[in-house]
Amino acid sequence: MALNDSENLEYWGRLIRPLVRRRYSLLSSSGGPVNLFTTTSDLVMLLLLYILTGPDFAEKHSKEVVPMMQPYARLRKHECYVLGRRISPTGRLLDGVERRMKMLIEEEVAFRLKNMERFRHNRDYLQIVLNRVGGKFVAGICPIDSSLIHTAYPGHIVGLLDQGHANQTTTFAWSLVHAIRSPLLSALRQPGSKDLLEATLHETGRLYSNLMLVRGTTRSQTILGKDIPKGAYIACSPLITGRDPDIFPEANKFRPQRWMTPEQKLDEARLKNAQRSGTWNQFGKGQFACVGVKLARLILLDTLWSTILGNDAQPGFDVQIVSGIKEGTGIDDVGVEAKWSEAYLGTPFEKGDPVMVRFKLKSAS
Numbered sequence: 001m002a003l004n005d006s007e008n009l010e011y012w013g014r015l016i017r018p019l020v021r022r023r024y025s026l027l028s029s030s031g032g033p034v035n036l037f038t039t040t041s042d043l044v045m046l047l048l049l050y051i052l053t054g055p056d057f058a059e060k061h062s063k064e065v066v067p068m069m070q071p072y073a074r075l076r077k078h079e080c081y082v083l084g085r086r087i088s089p090t091g092r093l094l095d096g097v098e099r100r101m102k103m104l105i106e107e108e109v110a111f112r113l114k115n116m117e118r119f120r121h122n123r124d125y126l127q128i129v130l131n132r133v134g135g136k137f138v139a140g141i142c143p144i145d146s147s148l149i150h151t152a153y154p155g156h157i158v159g160l161l162d163q164g165h166a167n168q169t170t171t172f173a174w175s176l177v178h179a180i181r182s183p184l185l186s187a188l189r190q191p192g193s194k195d196l197l198e199a200t201l202h203e204t205g206r207l208y209s210n211l212m213l214v215r216g217t218t219r220s221q222t223i224l225g226k227d228i229p230k231g232a233y234i235a236c237s238p239l240i241t242g243r244d245p246d247i248f249p250e251a252n253k254f255r256p257q258r259w260m261t262p263e264q265k266l267d268e269a270r271l272k273n274a275q276r277s278g279t280w281n282q283f284g285k286g287q288f289a290c291v292g293v294k295l296a297r298l299i300l301l302d303t304l305w306s307t308i309l310g311n312d313a314q315p316g317f318d319v320q321i322v323s324g325i326k327e328g329t330g331i332d333d334v335g336v337e338a339k340w341s342e343a344y345l346g347t348p349f350e351k352g353d354p355v356m357v358r359f360k361l362k363s364a365s
């Protein structure tokens, strides 16, 4: 799939890293504290727009699309399934956002199809898909790389913006808060900390994961001695599994080191085993597992985190928490509680006062 192609990922990395550096530099020079979760959310949405729809579309529409899509992620989408879209206020809001996005993307697709030669060599995801389907407007089911893109372009792009946005925002924000509130950030700033950073992502995914994953059974079956009829819905909770002390000693502690070998390397065997047995489920499992894992690693590790940490050529950023901490609360007393399930079922946002932070460009060493 285009999202996993290594050349595309490399190109997108080169495209978005300067945007992140510019944004953090601006925040550093403005000096004012900003809300960590909403600032991250805006930035992640902008990066996704660049990748999925290209720089021109992103530049032209981000001022409208970023604020419009941000609350979209937090809406209680599940209540619409019960009430129906038209009669639930959330449903009407969702409809409004989707209608507008549909209009913008359809306009863009129509324009590109009329000017195919001009756009053919662009490397954004939308153009890659357009090229693969031979420059046709596709409204309906579209087979690409043996998987089905089951809605026309607007629905598909909105789906990716939505799925890729909230989980990335919250995963990055939680990992940063834990790192700042412990000796972890200093350890991550040491040379050769790549494996520890990776372990931090896994540990964040263990503790801040989807509240539940749901599957509908396609045939009757017996699971752990219970007869489950065809068509029933079964939910499993990565959150509960991830906190099981029989599986993870000191389960409520944020310890990236649990994913490391005694030689301080990423423990690939442990990770593989946890994935296979379903005890670590950050990106889901099976047929409907996350399609954006590689893109998430590019954005979270190789872009956001690597900009914070800096390198020999470019200094990183200090991030100071100014307010929003309530001592003695949250996982491992991090000082911020997660808002499980109240808004949506994915990786949670923060509960209560916003976490306000100040970015400060480090001086070149």
Ligand code: HEM
Residues within 6 Å of the ligand: 159, 160, 161, 163, 164, 165, 167, 168, 171, 205, 210, 213, 214, 281, 282, 283, 284, 285, 286, 287, 288, 289, 290, 291, 292, 293, 295, 296, 347
């Ligand atoms: C830290 C970042 C991310 C996390 C934790 C995450 C997590 C998940 C999870 C748990 C699922 C459900 C899997 C299941 O039901 O088994 C999922 C599905 C999905 N994710 Fe992600 N995701 C992340 C980033 C992304 C990105 C960057 C994209 C693409 C832009 C993306 C696109 C999708 C899509 C399209 C699905 C639905 C797959 C399907 O139903 O076939 N995700 N993700």
